[in-house]
Amino acid sequence: MATNTRYSNGLLEEFPTVPERIPTPVEISRWRQYLADERAEAAVYRDLAKRREGEEKAILLALAQAEGRHEKHWLNLLGEHAEPPVAASARNQLLGLLARCFGSVFVLALAQRSESRSPYATDADATDAMAADESIHEEVVRGLATRGRIRLSGSFRAAVFGANDGLVSNLSLVVGMAATGVGSQVVLFSGVAGLLAGALSMGAGEFVSVRSQRELLDASQPTQITLSAAPSLDLENNELVLVYLARGMSREAAEHRAAERMGGFTCDCDPSLSLRPDEFKSADDHETLGTAWGAATSSFCFFASGAIIPILPFVFGMTGVSALVLACVLVGLTLMGTGAVVGLLSGASPLWRGLRQLGIGMGAAAATYLLGLAFGGIVGG
Template identity: 70%
Template structure:
């Protein structure tokens, strides 16, 4: 049931409504800041979202009446507004998507059903806007993020296992450097082969313009162009119709669906190529990011630390890095950055703990 204007709102309602006003104003500012960095339809969409947030803001101001007082927006929205003004990247849209998904209006009887529905629509709109950015980052960036994470986990596990055996700090450092180089080269080679193979498969699937160059020399009674169009997914009737047009028997102002346009298919494949990224770029990113991740566990040893102090420092440094990479993955996937960071942390530390225990056991047996 909505609040009756004839009665005075409770202190709890006043506090809640003031927070809504601040948050709606902040969200509107976020979308306007993002719109300033965009053009065309995307800019208009963001401005439309800002206008919708302004309507919600005015609704709560009207309910507050004389109780309207400025308050600070939530920490998340303040941070988002700062990022939007400075960067305007896909990360801001991903965070904005999460903010829209956590709206309290669905459970607040003072909000209208229309406002709750608006927020659901806003989440889907922002999701769609963020999708394009995620697709652009899904090639080389994917290789970079996961390369760094692999470097962190594998080299931390290696350093922990070797260090637990009781060997010298110099041996641990040498093992860590060897693991860094071996892993980085392996990652780069694997990524290069993977992306190159996918691109070659896409290239092999691209339709050619043979229907234009070969048509004039084909036998009219054994028109093999029909086979091409059938192979591209057309029905018998449509294939024969399109082949006759290509042979020059008549000019067809027919349904475009009669042919799978090679140009359109080529454009689709070009987009898939773009999302994959280049093989060299993916390999380079993978090498550099694996190496940058793998160097973190051996930093304490590089700076002369030894024993348990070096191991603890390595674990802490890698833990921070795992939280960062996990948070980035969470942002790009529209999930909770904190949950994804903690998941990465648990996986990395879990692997390190296993190898550390094995190292202790191996070292004891050697002794």
């Protein structure tokens, strides 16, 4: 055993030394990768912070500082083995590129998934504090991403719903018509008719929906009739109290408000119930609906953008089985893409969400194809 010497109480003593840990090549490689990823994640948060203000900016910079502490841990373990640096993982490189170029909720959603995959909880060389940090970082990024998801939720839902509806419904129409044995020109005309009919239907439905909801909200808004009618009301049968009771006030608060409106009418009420003038919610306090024409136009465009894809092969002159197969491939790729985007925004697996969208769309098309075969056989027979 190796020993060292030291003076103690004027005497020279020997004591055993603990040999410095020599990392193995596998450990060096793993630690270097951790170091590179920590640096990349810190850079992502700093780049995102450049596009934010106020509280969000401060939160992102704090996350970058935390990743910097983790970086120091791996630097201390590596010592002289920290060089040469290695590249960050492909996922973190992509995340860094997106953060520099966009800085959107999509990047935060990807960062949330990245934090959830931290290996520190099962790595003996990472401290418990580091593993806890990564778990907390996931929740912090989830909270930041949620703000963006809420801002996107309405328009994003309309876009995904409209485009997917156009994709699936028109592909089903096209394959169903093709299965009956009609010519490719008839299939094309049917697809164009399906695009126009579906887009117009979506637009009209959205127009009526938004207009009706706005009319319902407007009808629910209180009027200022209480101000003009109050002077003429019967003081002994004060129906103004009923107005405030109907609006949800307690009886004590309703009587106090009525007393203020009536002027000379008094009640034995708690002075703290003195209320400010009636404050009514404006339309902006409700869910932001947008204009009816704007909603109708958006729905028309979203549906049409999806519905045009299944008929593209026929538009460019393809016919028969080859056109049908290409239409299915194009729609399948688009469904995978929209599903992946939904997965990214929800912090779930993009691949699983894409496969789910693909399965639903292709299932609907297959069912329509079988119905078309059956109908064609009946008519042909």
